[in-house]
Amino acid sequence: MSNSASDRSPIPGTVWQARGRHAGTSSEDVLRRTLRRHKDGRILDDFAEPPVPQDTAGRVFEARWRVDGAVPVRARLTLPPPRDRADGRAWLLVAEAERPWEDNWPSPATMFWPDEDDVPWDHHHAVAGLRLRDINPLPEDDKAMRRVFRDAARGSWSVHLVVHEAMTPDERGRLPLARLLPPGLRHRVLEHRAAPHQLRAVNWALRDQGVEVPRGGAVLLPPQPAPDGYDATEYAVRSVFLDGSEPAELLDALRRFTALPKPAPEGAAEALADLRDNWTLLTLEEELARERGLVAMYAEALEAMTRSRDLYREAAEKAHEALAAYRDAPAPPAERPAPPAASAASPMRQFTRTFARLTGGAKGSRTRGGDDSDGVKGPS
Incomplete structure (x- = not known):
């Protein structure tokens, strides 16, 4: 079975998913405290920590809550076994509602992690230095900038937004745009920020992506692979005002972009199947x-x-009946053996026939000769 992105099923509209890395320590304790606090505050209906095999260092956490007062949401966060303590702890989160996801619903990430700036759970799962809830300034080196785009977008679970500053922003403009996004998009968008003098460099670095960022605007990096009929110009915003006001045009582009049928990133289908098949936090009715x-x-x-x-x-039974009928049937009459086929005349047989003919001729000559001698009288 192929593992290419084009062969993966699209993400269902009922699913919210994210992936990241907690750069701090004691990730399990942070999760347990947050889940307990939300349950005590009746934000969650319930949560659980299903058992895992004893020979693995991974952890699983489940939580369920309701949105819009009645729509159940089930979510499962997995902590794979740690690879390097200095690198923090990777996490993978999949949530599924009983109807298509809406952007104004609470972020599932903040059901598990505390929404506090001093808890570093929002780091990119693969590229060091990138964070979901912060501005990510692009490097000055052109090749390093190109590498950031290539590594960040490869198999990414996040939506990558590139923003160009037309002029040096004030304090309000230096705040991340993520805080202005609706909760359902807030922890799915990773913001790359280009300084005013980097416009030419950033568009050079984006050539491989097939997009350009307008001066003072923004662009969304296309998914890999891009869906049929994808037009990159539809997801470029000409002006983004970094003054703390709501970026309405950018929000519209983000909503249209996230609604596209995109292939699930690597590992997402397995995480969703795990949520559906191994869910343990059941209600009595369930x-x-x-x-x-x-x-x-x-x-x-x-x-x-x-x-x-x-x-x-x-x-x-039919086989036994057929066998019994076969045993009781009279034996067929024996066939008379066919006479042996005449073989071709051999040299010995020809010699025998010739010898018999010669022998028979010699006997006839003697018989005729005797008769003649008896009939001849001698001189008297």
Whole structure:
């Protein structure tokens, strides 16, 4: 089976997903404290930490809550085994609602992680130095800038936004645009910021992406691979005012961009299947529904086994009947052996025939000769 991005299924509209890295220590304790605080505050309906195999250092956390007062959301955050303590702890989060996701719903990330600047849970999962909730200034070196775009966008779980400053912004303009986004987009967008003098360099670095950032504007990096009919110009914003006001044009582009049918990043399909198949935080109604489903499945399997057994028994009975009929039938009359086929005349047989003919001729000559001698009288 191919693992290329073009072969992966698109992300369902009911799913919210993110991936990052907690650069601090004691990631499990931070998660447990946050989940407990949200449950005590009735933000969450419940949470759980399902057991994992004893031979793994990974952890799993589940939480469920409701949005709009009635729409259930189930979410599962996984901490893979740590690779390097100095590098922090990677995490992967998938949430699924019972209807298509809306941007004004709370961010699932803040159900698990505290939404505080001093807790560094929002680092990029692959590229060091990039953060979801902060401005990420582009490097001065052109090649390093190009490498940032290439590494960040490869198989990324985030939406990458490149913003060019037309002029040096004031204090309000130096705040990240993420804080102005609706909660459902806030922790899915990673903002790259280009200084006023970097316009030519940033557009050179973006050539491989097939996009350009307008002066004083912004552009969204295309997904890899881009969907059919994708037009990069539709996701370029000509003006982004860095004055603390709501970027309405940028929000519109972001909403249209996130609504595109994009292939799930690597590992997302497995995480979603894990959420659906191994979910443990069930309500009483869900437990009853699951038990009914298991009973129905076992009944169907038993019925299939019974049908197979009956078919096997019927086939065996027919085979026994055929065998008995074969044994009771009279034996067919023996066939008379066919005479041997005449073989071609051999040299010995020809010699025998010739010898018999010669022998027969010699006997006839002697018989005729005797008769003549008896009939001749001698001189008197």
